[in-house]
Amino acid sequence: MEFKINPVPPGERRSKPGDETKLGFGRTYSDHMFTMKWTADGGWSDATVGRYGALALEPSALVLHYGQTIFEGLKAYRNPHGSINLFRPRANAARFNRSAARLDLPQLDEQVFMQGIEALLELDHEWIPRSRGTSLYIRPTMIATEPYIGLKSASQVLFFIITGPVGAYYPEGFNPIRITVCEKYSRAGPGGLGSAKTAANYAASLVAEKEAIKAGYTQVLWLDAASRKYVEEVGSMNILFKIAGKVITPPAGETILAGITKDSALQLLKSWNVPVEEYRITIDELLAAHADGTLEEAFGAGTAAVISPVGQLEYKGATYEVADGQTGPLARKVFEALMAIQYGEQPDPFGWIHEVVPAQMAQRAAPVAVAAAKS
Ligand code: PLP
Ligand code: COI
Numbered sequence: 001m002e003f004k005i006n007p008v009p010p011g012e013r014r015s016k017p018g019d020e021t022k023l024g025f026g027r028t029y030s031d032h033m034f035t036m037k038w039t040a041d042g043g044w045s046d047a048t049v050g051r052y053g054a055l056a057l058e059p060s061a062l063v064l065h066y067g068q069t070i071f072e073g074l075k076a077y078r079n080p081h082g083s084i085n086l087f088r089p090r091a092n093a094a095r096f097n098r099s100a101a102r103l104d105l106p107q108l109d110e111q112v113f114m115q116g117i118e119a120l121l122e123l124d125h126e127w128i129p130r131s132r133g134t135s136l137y138i139r140p141t142m143i144a145t146e147p148y149i150g151l152k153s154a155s156q157v158l159f160f161i162i163t164g165p166v167g168a169y170y171p172e173g174f175n176p177i178r179i180t181v182c183e184k185y186s187r188a189g190p191g192g193l194g195s196a197k198t199a200a201n202y203a204a205s206l207v208a209e210k211e212a213i214k215a216g217y218t219q220v221l222w223l224d225a226a227s228r229k230y231v232e233e234v235g236s237m238n239i240l241f242k243i244a245g246k247v248i249t250p251p252a253g254e255t256i257l258a259g260i261t262k263d264s265a266l267q268l269l270k271s272w273n274v275p276v277e278e279y280r281i282t283i284d285e286l287l288a289a290h291a292d293g294t295l296e297e298a299f300g301a302g303t304a305a306v307i308s309p310v311g312q313l314e315y316k317g318a319t320y321e322v323a324d325g326q327t328g329p330l331a332r333k334v335f336e337a338l339m340a341i342q343y344g345e346q347p348d349p350f351g352w353i354h355e356v357v358p359a360q361m362a363q364r365a366a367p368v369a370v371a372a373a374k375s
Contacts, residue, residue, distance in 0.1 A: 001044070001047050001109070001111075001112055001115070002047065003034075003047045003048065003049060003115070003116075003119055004046070004047065004048040004049070004050075005048075005049045005119065005123075006048065006049065006050040006051070007032070007049075007123055008031045008032065008050075008051045008123075013031045014031060016126065016127060016165070017129070017165060020129045020130065020131040020134050020165075020167065021131065021167070022167070023129060023134055023165055023166055023167030023168075024166070024167055024168070024171075025137070025166045025167065025168065025169045025304060026137070026164065026166065027164075028164045028165055029052050029162055029163065029164040030052060030120070030124040030127040030136070030162075030163045030164055030165075031051065031052055031123065031124055031127070032049055032050065032051065032052055032120055032123045032124050033049070033050065033051070033052045033053075033120070033160055033161060033162045033163075034047070034048070034049050034116040034117075034119060034120050034160060034161040035047075035048050035050070035158060035159070035160045036048070036112070036116070036158070036159045036160075037145075037156070037157070037158055037159075038106050038156070038157040038158075038159065039155060039156050039157075040155035040156075041155075043106075044106075044108070044109075044112070044159075047112070047116070049116075049119045049120060049123060052162060055158070055160070057145060058145075058147035060147040060148060060149050061143070061144065061145050061146065061147055062144035062145070062146050062147075062148055062149075062152075062154045063143040063144040063145065063154070065149055066144070066151055067198070067199050067200045067203070068103055068104070068105060068143070068144035068153065068154055069103070069105075069141065069142060069143045069144065069198060069199050070096060070099035070100055070103050070105060070141070070142050070196060070197055070198050071099075071139060071140065071141040071142075071197055071198075071199070072092045072093075072095065072096045072099075072138075072139070072140045072141075072197060073092075073137065073138070073139055073197075073303045073304060074086065074087060074088070074089055074092045074117075074137075074138050074140075074260075074303060075087055075135040075136065075137055075138065075166075075303060075342070076117075076121060076128055076135060076136040076138060076163075076356070077128070077135045077136075077342050077343050077344070078128050078129075078130060078343070079343060079344025079345075079355070080343075080344055080345065081344065082361055083355055083356065083357040083358075083361055083362075084121055084125060084128060084355065084356040084357070084358070084361070085342060085343065085344050085353045085354070085355060085356075086117065086138075086353070086354040086355075086356060087260075087264075087303075087341075087342050087352055087353065087354075088260050088264070088352045088354075089113075089114060089117060089354050090110060090114070090354070091260045091263075092113075092140070092260065093108070093110040093113040093114065094110070095197065095258060095260070096108060096113065096140060096142075096197075097110075098195070098196070099196040099197045099198055100142060102193065102195065102196040102198070103193075103196060103198055104153040105142050105144070105153075105154075105157060106142075106157055108142070108159060113140060114354075116140070116159075116161050117138055117140070117161060117356075118356050120138075120161060120163055121136075121163075121356050121358055122358045122359065124136075124163060125358045125360070125361065127163065127164070127165055128165065129165045129166075129167075131167075132339070132343060133167060133168065133173075133174075133339075134165060134166065134167045135165075135166060135342075136163050136164070136165055136166070137163065137164055137165075137166040137303075137304070138161060138162075138163045139161065139162050139163070139164075140159070140160075140161045141159070141160055141161070141162075142157060142158070142159045142160075143157065143158050143160075144156070144157055145157060145158045166304070169236070169302075169304040169305045169306075169308075170218055170219075170305065170308060171218075172218060172308075174306070174307075174308070174309070174327065174335065175309075175311075175327070176309040176310060176311025176312070176322075176323075176325055176326060176327055177217075177218035177219060177300075177308055177309070177310055177311065178216065178217045178218055178310075178311060178312040178313075178314070179212075179217055179218060179219045179220065179221045179234060179310055179312070179313055179314070180212045180215060180217040180219075180220060180221065180313075180314040180315075181220075181221045181223060181283060181313065181314065181315040181316075182208045182212070182220040182221065182222055182223065183223065183228060183316070184208065184211075185204070185205075185207065185208045186204070186222075186225035187201060187204050187205050187208075187222045187225070187232070187235070187255075188201055188204070188222075188225065188232075188254075188255040188256075189225040189226065189255065190225070190226055190254055190255065191254065192225075192254070192255065194232075194253075194254055194255035194256060194257065195252065195253065195254055195255070195256070195257060195258065196257075197257060201257075202235070205220065205222075205235040208220045208235075209235055215314075217314060219234045219235055219236065219237075219300075220234065220235050221233075221234055221239065221313070222234070222235070223283060224255060224280075225255065229282045229283065229284070230250065230280045230281065230282055230283070231250055231280075231281050231282070231283055231286060232250055232255055232256050233250065233256050233257065233259075234300050234302075236300075236302055236304060236305055237259065237261070237262075237300035237301055237302030237304075237305040237308060238250075238252075238256070238257065238259040238261070238262035238300065238301050238302065239298065239299075239300050239301075239310075240262065240265065240298070240299055240300075240301060241281065241286060241289075241295065241297070241298050242295075242296040242297035242298070242328065242330055243286075243289045243294050243295055243296065244289070244294040244296075245274075245275065245296070246274075246275040246276070246277055247266070247269050247274055247275065247276045247277070247330070248276075248277050248278075248279065248281050249262065249266070249276075249277075249278055249281075250278070250279070250280055250281060251278040251279065251280070259301055259302055260303065261301040261302050261303055261305075261306070261307070261338070262301040262302075264301075264338060264350070264352065265301050265307065265334045265338065266278075267350055268334055268337050268338065269330075269334065271349075272333075274330070283315060286313075287315065287320065290313075290320045290322070295320075295322060296323065296328060296330075297309070297322065297323050297328030297329075297330050297331055298310035298313065298322045298323075298328075299328070299330075299331035299334070301334075306335060306338070306339070307331055307334050307335035307338060309323070309326075309327040309328060309331040309332075310322055311323065311325040311326065311327075312325060341353065
């Protein structure tokens with residue numbers, strides 16, 4: 001597919017954040033965005049990289065009323081070779097299409113997903129921050145733009161990608177967070193949208209999250225909606241437990257997002273011969289493990305959250321300390337190993353890294369390559 005590239009003139013580009021230690025998450029955006037339209041009759045067209053800015057959307061656009069939308073989240077990192085590492089972007093493209101199928105949105109060619117990201121990095125690679133722990137967050141999104149307020153699937157859709165520099169997702173950084181088990185609300189039910197990365201799942205979690213924060217917790221741990229017995233996931237990440245030396249995590253499925261970070265953590269753990277088991281663990285089993293001293297660690301895994309240790313768990317008014325409220329050694333090991341691969345500090349035996357070399361970076365690297373060839 002041919003892309004129209006409309007770069008923002010250099011004099012009109014915005015200034016980048018000065019202090020990378022204060023980046024936080026999700027409030028700063030790079031200069032450009034990628035957009036592409038779809039109609040039921042004509043398919044995809046108008047692939048354009050242009051200035052980041054407001055979308056023109058009719059107030060009757062279907063997405064605003066019925067939530068027909070999906071998104072993805074992935075990150076670009078600077079590596080020591082002077083180019084860029086994308087972490088498992090094809091897994092995001094595949095999940096995007098699975099979400100699209102569930103929301104009755106059109107499929108997107110994986111190549112276009114990749115090329116859209118690469119075209120943005122070509123223009124905006126200077127927005128990738130430099131400190132360890134920071135990265136460029138990439139948010140591909142699809143929305144139903146057709147102006148119509150009857151309920152139906154849209155015959156006009158917009159795909160866009162925006163990016164922005166980020167640091168830690170939680171205010172705690174990599175320090176342990178406190179999570180509370182939610183019994184009052186449900187996030188996703190059988191046959192619902194839980195396996196899709198779609199706005200409704202997050203909308204369903206907002207009140208619960210607000211109440212959790214008010215009570216002094218960072219996030220909510222969701223139980224299954226049907227019986228409120230089984231542990232599912234946290235609103236923005238999957239959850240793993242280390243019990244008696246074994247890592248246990250609820251399997252992705254109808255109500256739990258198939259997280260790419262968790263999958264990567266499990267692959268790492270297996271490569272270290274740490275026993276791993278994916279099954280539907282109950283909250284009672286978890287608390288029994290806490291009571292008999294075998295609950296050794298708990299940690300979340302997600303693109304934004306990376307690996308986030310859980311220091312405290314609240315359920316039915318009682319609080320349970322995990323790993324003495326500290327970061328457990330296994331969570332730290334997974335975190336370090338993952339980051340080392342993402343930042344290109346260690347080899348990637350899993351084939352997770354997709355390297356991107358924007359033309360400007362290639363030019364800068366060229367003299368080094370010549371010098372190396374001569375020596
Ligand atoms: N679960 C939910 C609800 C999420 O929003 C996320 C974040 O994307 C995850 C799990 C973790 O998924 P991933 O590791 O692919 O980012
Ligand atoms: C991500 O981790 O990429 C997500 O999409 C989670 C979101 C709540 C920031």
